[in-house]
Every structure is written in structure tokens, then in C-alpha cells.
Amino acid sequence: MSTTIYYFSGTGNSLAVARELSNSFGSTKVIPISKAITGEIDLSADKIGLVFPVYIWGAPLIVCDFIAKLKQADKYFFSVVTYGGSPGKTNIQIKKLLKLQGIELKAGFAVHMPGNYIPMYGAREKAVQDKLFEKAKTKIAEIAQYVSSGKTGTFEVGGLVMNLLGSTLQSMGSKSMRKADKNYLADEKCNACNICEKICPVKNIKMQDSKPVWQGNCEQCMACIQWCPQEAIQHGKNTAGRARYRHPQVKATDFLN
Template structure:
């Protein structure tokens, strides 16, 4: 296993951070590694490799639709090995445990061999913000979690999960999210703060935005990755419905890392207290009980 291809899809940057960390660590280990971002302009992968590492955020208990498109466009795999890493804000809880299953099945139909799956947690960009202390704890432990995954991969450890039937049912039902986010994305409007800079069009990975008379127009191809909403310099974009899903204080993971990360000891007691809510229970397991495994 010499040539490794890391494929990632990202909206607000979490997958990119993880992909680059994995890439740099593998390069330090003298592997031949190349990185590709899934987007409307990159839905066909031509480079051959010994291992594909696919990284994506979970959207509605599944991979985003654009990830499915990328897998379907792959050439026949001839049993090329694949590892899948999903990212969420909640961890391996009931809504997420089957989130990689559809992607695995698509790979197998293309004659690829998925031998490994795992998950990582990043601060939330949707509905409920992760408390700052927990966000710092998650980012602090991330290199350790990645080291464990890389150790598994280079040793070709088999790690496949058979989710409970309830998880599989939830994942299947939530495929309807693919239609829902298109509708939600279609409702995004620009307010009077829009200056027509066109940044939203440039960063949209799905080609859902086009500029018309210096105003963005939204089509019916949205993954609702929220990149346009959070990275608009004038905060001029807002969905017309379900506005509560967008964090009031915005989301910029790179700025958070730059301005908030420091040498810090994280108390088990504080983590236990902050994860008492069932909403953060997956973080408790991830931060406290999974230091030797992920």
C-alpha cells in the first residue's frame, strides 16, 4: 500500500482540516499521498491508487448527495481498498451510526473493497452550537484520534460496523433529506447587505448559485452545506424557512482554532457536566471513554 488518495467533501471546513492532517501524517511516513476535494468541478477521479480514504460530514444521517455522485462516477475498482471516515457534531449516536452504510454499498457495487469505517467529531455548525469548552476539547483530541485511525489503516486493520436495525431504518428514511435540503436551499435570499461580491457563487461546491445583476440566484441543487451562509462577508444570506438551523453567532472553524486554541487541561468532571444532555452524549463517550480507540 504505497499510493493513497484522500478524498474529502466539505462545506464549512471541518473535513478539509481532517483530510490535511491525515495527508501530512502519511507523507511524514513516506507514503505517496494526494488530496482531492469533491465538488461540481471534480466528480470524476482518474488517478489510480492502492487505498482511497473518503472523508465527509453527515447530512441528515447520511453522506451528502454529491458524495454519492462522486462514488457512482468512479471507474471499476478491481477490489481497490477503501476507508470511510464520517464527521458529525454528535458522534456515534442513533442518528449517525448507519451514516456510512449507503456509501459502502455504492463502493461495493463499483467493485471496491471497503475494509474500514470510523467517525470523528467536530464542533457543530447546525442548529445547536457546541459549547466552546467542548469545541476546544474536540479539537485538542483530534490529532490523537487521527493517529489511531492512521495506525489502523497502515496495518490494514478491518473495522466494519453492523448498525442496529433501527439505525438502518432511520438512515433510510432520512434519505428524503436530499430533497428537503434542495427546497431549503432554494429559499435562501440575499438581503440589502449584499454587495454583489460573488463569493457565495465561488465557494458553492454544488454549483447551486449563479450571479444575476450582482445578486445571487439559488437553483435546486443545494446540499445545504451552509458555506455561503457563514462565509458571506456581509452576512447577507438567510434561508426563508428553518432559520433556527443557522447558528446566530456564525461558524468559522479556522478562526475558532486560531483565536481559541491553547495549551489546556480538560477536566473529566467538566466534560461530564457539559455532556449531561442527551444531545451531547456522543461527545462524552468520544472524549472520555475512547482515548485508546475510535
């Protein structure tokens, strides 16, 4: 039984989940959506997983674009979303988007991980993160068991209030997301190392006069701001001095283009 997992990840949570699932499945390819979307998408595996973070109670735009490129395939498709507070109805959104391509989502899961949205909050303390990772480990083992046995019908969503609120905010917020990179800037700590340019999954950063310049096609994945070794990237006025977050088992080199 072969499996391919397509993932999107800015700070490593979804990549770590994709890797842990692949370890449980055996013969599994783990492929970044940002690369797969640029070519012919391989759907030859028996099981196809989509693993990615929740953005504004929905799927990242690049994941929606990726799904729109998929050709009809009668395979066992499953989704795993990682989230920091509430996953909203992201798995239902994915089910609907796949249906438009003639694909049936067999199951959708949600894994609670540390939040990474630094414009609103800094990284939680290590003890809190470790507790979440411990719980996630158990959850991932359960998901692996479910998918391996070929069961269907589970579609995990958030609580009722956040789902209602989230659906409205999602449709409003996601439209302006790509252009919203005008809030990023590199401060005087920038030493022109180029890592942000190399790490951006959609090549939205170009170095000009030894400073990063954002190009208006941002996925808001937080990779640039969270991985900058100098903590030189800021989002508006609130992020200076806020603790950065990266999944501890993932390295910057895992993201390099």
C-alpha cells in the same frame, strides 16, 4: 505506499480531517470531490480515502453520485465521516454503495466535530469546539495508524435509536435536499462581493442584479451561509444573529472555485 483522499466539505471540518490524515500518511493527494466528479476519477493510488460530513444520518448526495461513477478497483478503500451529533449508519451506506461498483470498503470511521447546521443551531462556544478538536486529533491519529497498517473490518456507526430513526429520515430528507435552497436569501447587509458564488462547490449560486440567486441544485453544505463575510445570507427566519461556524484552520480561499 501512495494515498488519494477525496473529500467533500462545506465549513472545513472534513477538509481539516483530510489534511491531518494526509500529513500522517506521507505521499498523499487531497482532492475535492466536487472537482473530481467532473472528470476521469484517478484510482491509481494504493489507498483511497473518502472524507465527508454526515447529512441527515447519511452521505451527502454528491458523495453518492461520486461513488456511482467509480470503476471497479481492488484497492484499500476507507471512509471517514465527520458529524455533529450522530453519524447514523453512514459508513454502512457507503459500504453498500461501493459494493454496487464492485469495490470493497475496508474500514469506515466517524470523527465527532462541531455541528454546522445553522438552520437549527448556531456555532458552539470556543471552549466546546476546542475540546472536540482535541479529541478529534487523537482519533485521527488512531485512524491513520489503522489505515497505514492495512487493518480491515472496523465500521463505526451511531447509537441504535438514532440509527433506526436516521435511516427513515435519511431516505425522506435527502430526496428534497437539492431543491430546498428556496429557503436561502441575502439580506440588506449583502455588498455584492461574490464570495458565495465563488465558494459554492456545485456552482449553485449566480449573481443577478448584484444579489445571489440560488439555482435549485443545492448540496446543503452551508458554505454560502457560513462563509459570507457580511453574515448577509439567511435560511428562513431563524439564522439572523446566530453565530456562524467555520473550522478555524480552514480559510475561505481553500474553497474558492
